[in-house]
Amino acid sequence: MAHATLYRIRKKLFKYLARIVPTNGQRIWCLRRCGYEIGSAVYIGDSFIVTDTLEYRGGLVIGDEVAIAPRVTVIAVSGPTDNSRLIALVGAKSGPVRIESDCWIGAGVIILPGVTIHECSIVGAGAVVTADIPPFSIAVGVPARVIGNVNDRSPANHSPI
Numbered sequence: 001m002a003h004a005t006l007y008r009i010r011k012k013l014f015k016y017l018a019r020i021v022p023t024n025g026q027r028i029w030c031l032r033r034c035g036y037e038i039g040s041a042v043y044i045g046d047s048f049i050v051t052d053t054l055e056y057r058g059g060l061v062i063g064d065e066v067a068i069a070p071r072v073t074v075i076a077v078s079g080p081t082d083n084s085r086l087i088a089l090v091g092a093k094s095g096p097v098r099i100e101s102d103c104w105i106g107a108g109v110i111i112l113p114g115v116t117i118h119e120c121s122i123v124g125a126g127a128v129v130t131a132d133i134p135p136f137s138i139a140v141g142v143p144a145r146v147i148g149n150v151n152d153r154s155p156a157n158h159s160p161i
């Protein structure tokens with residue numbers, strides 16, 4: 001069987017398994033077998049979805065010590081599937097999503113193709129991330145906008161009462 005076909009079958013199987021296995025360790029094991037790059041000490045909550053095609057490779061890169069809350073959706077490939085009229089008009093978009101080390105992604109966040117969330121940033125629950133987030137940012141909303149810097153939240157910067 002051709003190598004490409006084996007890759008597709010393996011990805012389909014492990015993507016499915018990643019959704020139903022009960023533990024973080026098992027989920028990450030399955031996602032790595034889909035070809036996604038995931039660093040060390042990463043937590044990925046339940047109902048994590050990566051939207052791409054079975055042929056697309058390298059759609060997700062996660063650094064070390066990243067925490068991803070439940071129901072996060074990463075979109076690496078996006079287009080109006082099988083609608084030739086809309087595809088002709090708006091096309092499809094694709095690009096790897098990168099979540100650098102030490103980021104925290106809140107519940108229900110949606111990240112669009114090609115976006116990088118740079119190191120040590122927080123994305124608030126429910127945000128839709130349409131563009132890169134600079135390092136050390138706190139970003140919220142739809143579309144996600146930076147509202148602060150994590151360094152300002154450091155206890156070292158808290159003034160005494």
Ligand SMILES: CC(C)(COP(=O)(O)OP(=O)(O)OC[C@H]1O[C@@H](n2cnc3c(N)ncnc32)[C@H](O)[C@@H]1OP(=O)(O)O)[C@@H](O)C(=O)NCCC(=O)NCCS
Nearest residue numbers: 069070105106107122123124125126127138139140141147
């Ligand atoms: C982003 C977050 C970390 C910000 O926390 P914070 O620094 O304590 O921020 P505050 O609560 O002081 O809110 C600051 C402002 O941002 C707004 N805000 C906070 N979180 C928001 C969110 N998720 N979406 C939209 N606006 C948000 C607040 O309403 C507030 O606005 P205001 O200044 O107009 O009143 C937090 O709200 C959040 O979303 N955490 C993720 C929670 C989660 O998903 N946990 C999953 C389990 S691990």
